[in-house]
Amino acid sequence: MKRSILVCRLALAGLFAVVATVPARAEGNPERGAYFAAISDCGGCHTPGAMTPEPDKTRPMAGNDIGFALPGLGIFYPPNLTSDMATGLGGWSDDEIAHAIRTGERPDGRILAPIMPWHAYAAYTDADMADLIAYLRSLPVVEHQVPGPFGPDETPPAPYMAFVFPE
Template sequence: MSVTRCGTRLSRAFLSSMALLLGIASVAAPEAQANDQIKRGEYLARIMDCGGCHNTGAFTPQPNLETPLAGSEIGFEVPGLGVFFPPNLTPDHETGLGNWSKEEIIAAVTTGARPDGRELAPAMPWRSYSALNTKDAAALVAYLKSLTPVSHKVPGPFGPDEKKTAPYFTVAGPQ
């Protein structure tokens, strides 16, 4: 009889422990999944070379890696179209993507369309990024939204006949 009670107590203790662990796991699982999604997004941002243009000082010998994806103060001139500067991709509400929804960011990256109706600069390789699957696009957005907001307004854009106030590269067409 005492063995049965002991066995019952062990079973209840075991079940209580398992319920507690499962409860903790169910609370921790969404956080772990979110962290995995952010890490996946960071990986994608690296292989997509977002920092190659969107980091402050990206086109200099010493890019600022302390404020990743805060935008560049050096732009690209596309003859006949104007000068475009890689914008701030941090979640800053004034100068970055802080007011953009997940869907708006995904649309910009995969279709080249900004929420305000303008097209992204011609240098942005959105046609290549249009192949992102839904899960990867969501991971990229999760990463961008996880960045520390950086208040950094980039210059421009400038139309072809406007005075340029910041340095830029000129993209020359084939001769």
């Protein structure tokens, strides 16, 4: 009898060990996350064709081929935020996505240009961030590589908007 209880406990411990090693994924609410994405206007930059009269609403957040030129910094295109492995956030953990949105630091250490409003998004609470990430994870996966980023002296092959500071 005692032995069977022990076996049972060991089996349960094994089960918890397996559960604990599954990589963390957001358990947020994607519908509420869609609301946060809307009021934070993520799609106003990251959806293809955003900033033109006809954004491609069939590919929400799949990356924009219209960039922003920041004097002295470079030209930056809003990347694909869908979960495509090669061209989107498919290979990023939830923590990596949250860290980039709040601090501007990508997993490779590069700090995102401040046209990506991460200074403002630093205020996201953990619960709201989990909802936002759950929404990003729920998007249709689209393969789309945006150009760049480019240095300030490079000539990008795709359109961009420039900030001009008169002398």
